[in-house]
Amino acid sequence: MRLLLIEDDLQAAEYLVKGLRENGYEVEHSPDGRDGLDKALSKRYEVIIADRQLPYVDGLQIITTLREKEDRTPVLILSALGTVDDRVTGLRAGGDDYLTKPFAFAELLARIEALRRRASAHNETTRLKVADLEIDLLTRKAYRGGRSIELTNKEFQLLEYLMRRPGQVATRTMLLEKVWNLHFDPQTNIIDVHMSRLRNAIDRGFSKPLIHTVRGAGYVLKE
Amino acid sequence: MRLSSARLAAAFVALFAAGVTVLLTAVYFLTARVLDRDVDAFIRAEVDSLIDDYVQGGLLQLVATLHRRSDNWGRTGAVYLLTEANGYPIAGNLAGWPQEVTTHGDSVEFDIDASGSGGAARHPVRAQTLYLPGGRRLLVGTGILERRRLATRLRTAMVWGIGSSVALAALIGVGYSRRVRRRVADIAAACRRIMNGNLAERLPVESSHDEFDELAVAVNEMLDRIHRQTDLLQTTFDSAAHDLRAPLYRARVRIEQALQHEDWSPASRETMEATLAELEGVQRTLGTLLQIARAEGRDREVTKERVDLADLAREMIELYQPEASERAIGLEYVGEDSVALEGNRQLLAQAIVNLLENALKYVPAGGRVSVAVRQSAHEAALVVSDNGPGIPEDQRERILQPFARLERDRAQMGSGLGLSLVASVTRLHNGSITLEDNRPGLRVVCRFAL
Numbered sequence: 286m287r288l289l290l291i292e293d294d295l296q297a298a299e300y301l302v303k304g305l306r307e308n309g310y311e312v313e314h315s316p317d318g319r320d321g322l323d324k325a326l327s328k329r330y331e332v333i334i335a336d337r338q339l340p341y342v343d344g345l346q347i348i349t350t351l352r353e354k355e356d357r358t359p360v361l362i363l364s365a366l367g368t369v370d371d372r373v374t375g376l377r378a379g380g381d382d383y384l385t386k387p388f389a390f391a392e393l394l395a396r397i398e399a400l401r402r403r404a405s406a407h408n409e410t411t412r413l414k415v416a417d418l419e420i421d422l423l424t425r426k427a428y429r430g431g432r433s434i435e436l437t438n439k440e441f442q443l444l445e446y447l448m449r450r451p452g453q454v455a456t457r458t459m460l461l462e463k464v465w466n467l468h469f470d471p472q473t474n475i476i477d478v479h480m481s482r483l484r485n486a487i488d489r490g491f492s493k494p495l496i497h498t499v500r501g502a503g504y505v506l507k508e
Numbered sequence: 509m510r511l512s513s514a515r516l517a518a519a520f521v522a523l524f525a526a527g528v529t530v531l532l533t534a535v536y537f538l539t540a541r542v543l544d545r546d547v548d549a550f551i552r553a554e555v556d557s558l559i560d561d562y563v564q565g566g567l568l569q570l571v572a573t574l575h576r577r578s579d580n581w582g583r584t585g586a587v588y589l590l591t592e593a594n595g596y597p598i599a600g601n602l603a604g605w606p607q608e609v610t611t612h613g614d615s616v617e618f619d620i621d622a623s624g625s626g627g628a629a630r631h632p633v634r635a636q637t638l639y640l641p642g643g644r645r646l647l648v649g650t651g652i653l654e655r656r657r658l659a660t661r662l663r664t665a666m667v668w669g670i671g672s673s674v675a676l677a678a679l680i681g682v683g684y685s686r687r688v689r690r691r692v693a694d695i696a697a698a699c700r701r702i703m704n705g706n707l708a709e710r711l712p713v714e715s716s717h718d719e720f721d722e723l724a725v726a727v728n729e730m731l732d733r734i735h736r737q738t739d740l741l742q743t744t745f746d747s748a749a750h751d752l753r754a755p756l757y758r759a760r761v762r763i764e765q766a767l768q769h770e771d772w773s774p775a776s777r778e779t780m781e782a783t784l785a786e787l788e789g790v791q792r793t794l795g796t797l798l799q800i801a802r803a804e805g806r807d808r809e810v811t812k813e814r815v816d817l818a819d820l821a822r823e824m825i826e827l828y829q830p831e832a833s834e835r836a837i838g839l840e841y842v843g844e845d846s847v848a849l850e851g852n853r854q855l856l857a858q859a860i861v862n863l864l865e866n867a868l869k870y871v872p873a874g875g876r877v878s879v880a881v882r883q884s885a886h887e888a889a890l891v892v893s894d895n896g897p898g899i900p901e902d903q904r905e906r907i908l909q910p911f912a913r914l915e916r917d918r919a920q921m922g923s924g925l926g927l928s929l930v931a932s933v934t935r936l937h938n939g940s941i942t943l944e945d946n947r948p949g950l951r952v953v954c955r956f957a958l
């Protein structure tokens with residue numbers, strides 16, 4: 286599980302590297318764009334985390350160069366630029382995800398995890414199953430323990446997102462981005478209300494809850 | 509504006525036409541009078557010489573002179589007639605006393621039948637009459653055909669003169685008013701483009717060095733100055749915001765790291781978590797401010813795509829529906845099915861979200877919030893209405909400014925940036941925002957030009 290962090294803010298990088306190592310990742314750090322690109326091209330990494338504004342070669346250029354060389358390593362862009370447009374151009378340049386500084390460390394962890402497992406998540410399947418919870422992607426119906434569960438369209442999308450990543454933390458920001466296509470954080474914790482409704486539909490009346498809250502991070506679906 | 513320049517031109521044309529008419533009419537009448545006087549002087553000289561003849565040689569000499577002169581008609585156009593008291597002609601070249609002539613002393617004008625080379629023709633004559641002793645009457649006159657022709661020609665020239673000068677004035681007037689209208693329209697269009705975000709554009713300066721150029725140059729200098737100041741402000745703000753983010757980022761990472769490992773007492777942990785939440789608030793405020801500054805600043809280009817505003821509004825309502833029902837607030841969409849416009853989906857979504865959050869925050873339980881998107885010929889309107897406490901009329905303009913809050917809401921959570929961002933996003937989409945009285949409650953109307 287090797288990560289490459291390209292970040293010119295050395296102090297912040299030091300903390301990030303430390304935090305990531307403590308979470309079981311093997312991390313290499315590169316202080317500028319040129320060195321980072323060299324490393325990215327010479328070794329294989331699972332996920333590259335690159336600051337958008339870097340000395341010599343900026344984050345978007347690194348992505349472009351990698352993609353030109355048919356290197357599909359997922360890249361997570363960190364940026365101090367915060368407008369919606371920056372995010373959109375970052376993603377259009379071929380970045381796989383985009384995180385605006387300052388971010389919660391849990392958010393970074395969740396996103397790295399999502400990028401690592403992304404490759405396996407997108408196989409062509411029409412049914413997803415976690416424990417006794419099952420959804421049919423064609424009929425858009427959900428069943429638990431063989432019993433049909435009534436879900437609204439958005440609740441189904443939310444559940445599908447979680448079921449495609451069992452055991453992975455999904456942060457509120459990730460859910461807003463992926464399920465609602467909103468790239469900004471509303472003031473109120475609007476996601477929590479939706480999750481509690483979904484939880485009511487899925488877990489009420491069953492002894493083993495499947496949706497769990499991860500304190501300070503988000504939600505996870507697991508046995 | 510269009511009216512005023514056209515009206516000015518019309519007034520100018522009318523004034524000019526009146527002046528020319530008065531002038532040419534005066535010239536005509538003066539000329540006619542001078543001609544009449546000439547004729548009268550000629551006749552009087554003739555009369556005087558005939559009276560001399562009468563005084564010196566009596567009636568006989570007068571008749572002799574008249575006989576001699578009567579043959580001159582063809583050459584001088586002179587007319588003579590001497591009659592007895594009973595009207596019987598004694599001498600002269602007129603067959604009888606003309607009927608029209610009854611008065612005496614003043615000049616009279618009448619027509620006579622005269623046989624010219626081309627046959628009989630009416631000839632205008634101007635004459636004077638006087639009584640001789642014994643009741644005899646003398647008439648002395650002269651043909652005034654030439655004078656009449658001159659007068660007619662003068663009149664024709666006058667009419668043409670007035671006509672053509674009025675036409676010319678009208679042409680100049682229309683041209684002038686068109687030019688004024690065009691220049692004003694050019695300047696207005698340029699101003700509008702500048703206000704809509706093309707801040708680098710300047711008013712057009714033609715090389716005619718007229719008043720409009722003078723105005724344009726002055727306005728352009730003012731725009732340059734404002735531009736430099738906004739630039740400075742924006743750069744300062746951008747670097748400040750940027751420089752604040754790095755330490756914020758580090759502080760955050762440090763606290764999080766510390767929280768993960770050390771064995772903190774619950775109290776310390778709580779303090780640190782509260783600090784993290786505060787940092788997040790600062791970050792959020794900073795981000796929103798940066799976004800407002802970007803939207804209002806000169807780099808206003810933002811990626812736009814076809815967005816169905818009605819669709820987006822319904823999606824956001826769906827997002828907030830559970831929250832609204834938890835607070836026992838009715839939230840519904842009441843607008844048209846589909847209203848498409850060119851816009852930035854994320855920014856428009858954020859504007860709707862901010863309006864919904866505001867409404868849900870201030871409307872008490874049991875209240876209702878409705879959202880509508882409507883389309884007319886030239887604009888799309890997003891209307892968010894509630895029956896909450898509303899905003900006093902004198903505060904509606906101010907509340908759109910960043911950090912502006914109502915006195916009664918001081919205790920409420922919030923940054924005071926929500927509505928301000930909505931206003932910025934609306935302006936960024938060439939729109940305008942108004943806050944209205946929903947009787948009771950608040951109605952926010954964002955109009956977007958299509």
